[in-house]
Amino acid sequence: MTTADNEHRDYIPLYDEYDYDIDEVAGALPEDLRGTLYRNGPGKLDAGGQQLGHLFDGDGMLSMFSITDGKVRYRNRFVRTKHYRKSLTSTGAPYRALGTMRPGGILANALQFPANVANTGVVMHAGKLLALWEGGPPTEIDPDTLDTIGVHRFGGALKWLGAFSAHPKWDKATGDMYNFGLAMVPKPSLACYRVDRTGKLGKIGQVSLPRPMFNHDFGLTPRHLVFVVAPLVFPIGKMLGAGLGLRNYIEAIEYDAARGTMIALMPRYGGKPRIVHTDPLMHLHVSNAYEDRTDTVVELVNYHATWEQLNGQLQGVQGGLADTAMPYGGTLLRLRITRSGRVIQEHLSDMQGDFPTFNLGYTSRQNRYTYLAVGLDGSAHPNAIAKVDNVSGVQQAHRLPADHFAHEAIYTPRPGATDEDDGWLLVATQDRPRALAHLRVLDAKNIENDPCYVGALRHHLPLSFHGNFTPRAA
Numbered sequence: 095m096t097t098a099d100n101e102h103r104d105y106i107p108l109y110d111e112y113d114y115d116i117d118e119v120a121g122a123l124p125e126d127l128r129g130t131l132y133r134n135g136p137g138k139l140d141a142g143g144q145q146l147g148h149l150f151d152g153d154g155m156l157s158m159f160s161i162t163d164g165k166v167r168y169r170n171r172f173v174r175t176k177h178y179r180k181s182l183t184s185t186g187a188p189y190r191a192l193g194t195m196r197p198g199g200i201l202a203n204a205l206q207f208p209a210n211v212a213n214t215g216v217v218m219h220a221g222k223l224l225a226l227w228e229g230g231p232p233t234e235i236d237p238d239t240l241d242t243i244g245v246h247r248f249g250g251a252l253k254w255l256g257a258f259s260a261h262p263k264w265d266k267a268t269g270d271m272y273n274f275g276l277a278m279v280p281k282p283s284l285a286c287y288r289v290d291r292t293g294k295l296g297k298i299g300q301v302s303l304p305r306p307m308f309n310h311d312f313g314l315t316p317r318h319l320v321f322v323v324a325p326l327v328f329p330i331g332k333m334l335g336a337g338l339g340l341r342n343y344i345e346a347i348e349y350d351a352a353r354g355t356m357i358a359l360m361p362r363y364g365g366k367p368r369i370v371h372t373d374p375l376m377h378l379h380v381s382n383a384y385e386d387r388t389d390t391v392v393e394l395v396n397y398h399a400t401w402e403q404l405n406g407q408l409q410g411v412q413g414g415l416a417d418t419a420m421p422y423g424g425t426l427l428r429l430r431i432t433r434s435g436r437v438i439q440e441h442l443s444d445m446q447g448d449f450p451t452f453n454l455g456y457t458s459r460q461n462r463y464t465y466l467a468v469g470l471d472g473s474a475h476p477n478a479i480a481k482v483d484n485v486s487g488v489q490q491a492h493r494l495p496a497d498h499f500a501h502e503a504i505y506t507p508r509p510g511a512t513d514e515d516d517g518w519l520l521v522a523t524q525d526r527p528r529a530l531a532h533l534r535v536l537d538a539k540n541i542e543n544d545p546c547y548v549g550a551l552r553h554h555l556p557l558s559f560h561g562n563f564t565p566r567a568a
């Protein structure tokens with residue numbers, strides 16, 4: 095592929111697996127920054143020679159930036175899922191995926207669940223590194239080599255068809271990890287789980303959905319798991335058509351504004367969820383949730399585009415996001431749910447972005463600063479990292495060099511820090527025309543300053559979804 099071909103493409107596959115010290119560096123790593131940044135995302139958007147139909151379908155590829163002794167070592171490995179292994183020798187896609195049909199028409203696609211491509215998130219819990227995908231169980235990964243260990247069902251506690259979503263949340267005091275799984279059978283629901291600090295999974299309960307719906311994320315307060323369920327529904331006819339192999343699963347989703355948005359507050363220790371309704375929202379990602387006296391507060395990135403536009407942007411990835419007319423992202427919105435069940439909206443930003451992150455030490459209590467990958471000047475791809483002050487409303491941005499794009503920014507505190515923003519943002523970025531990636535380390539307190547450190551990778555990095563930082567150095 096030539097440089098000209100690469101220009102403005104965000105999703106160039108990375109087939110090769112690397113392991114090397116980053117030696118082309120500008121600036122220096124902060125002395126007390128030590129640990130490992132893991133990231134996950136679709137590393138290739140083809141399988142068995144067939145172009146896949148949706149960004150969500152690409153095989154999960156993990157990146158590991160191991161930071162020790164003032165140096166960064168980079169390694170990437172594809173997750174050896176059944177889909178990935180078979181795709182190396184199959185003719186066409188070996189399995190159905192959310193937005194891809196396998197060759198062979200209806201017979202080859204009927205009654206087939208989408209393949210688990212383990213491509214959405216990666217977390218470390220109870221000493222295990224888990225690659226997450228929201229339609230199925232996690233895949234356990236060796237945290238040092240990134241070798242695939244295998245599907246992880248928490249010792250059988252996560253049942254067959256049990257899904258474990260890609261956005262778990264942690265209780266800092268107990269070390270418990272909370273999560274949910276979207277279930278379609280026997281009835282549509284959000285199954286809620288707690289995984290204790292030893293890795294033992296228990297079911298808390300479930301939130302019944304009025305019909306098959308799509309939900310990607312949730313918030314955790316001291317008392318509740320908070321679900322904000324946008325009206326993204328699978329109409330029965332379309333769902334049946336998808337199940338019978340007549341259409342894609344992703345195309346079976348419809349935005350039904352008339353239903354509004356359903357908010358469910360599921361008690362952390364079980365019981366009946368409290369349900370309230372509000373105006374129809376269009377979001378995927380929740381930032382933080384907390385309690386403010388008797389109110390429950392949840393913050394999320396609300397899109398002003400339609401589901402069709404957003405999904406079209408995700409489907410059109412082969413050409414790169416810049417080829418669509420839609421500006422990137424949505425805006426930060428706070429929902430305040432009062433004791434009487436009123437839902438009050440407060441707009442926190444007007445910069446458009448997604449992938450909200452914050453100092454995870456503030457999970458379940460009010461965080462002042464939220465970080466986003468944003469598209470400045472109406473850009474269709476994220477060209478900056480924003481820091482939104484949720485108290486004063488001040489918005490600052492670290493603008494990348496022209497024609498670079500940003501992956502999600504992960505915050506990590508300086509050891510011993512007391513200020514919420516005394517730490518760093520670790521962000522992978524891509525020089526689009528040159529198709530080369532970098533790791534940038536930003537001072538979160540002074541986000542507009544030049545990066546403390548820029549390390550050049552020896553290749554590009556296809557846009558990844560989510561990551562996590564752990565102080566354990568791989």
Ligand SMILES: [Fe+2]
Pocket residue numbers: 260261310378379559560
């Ligand atoms: Fe996500």
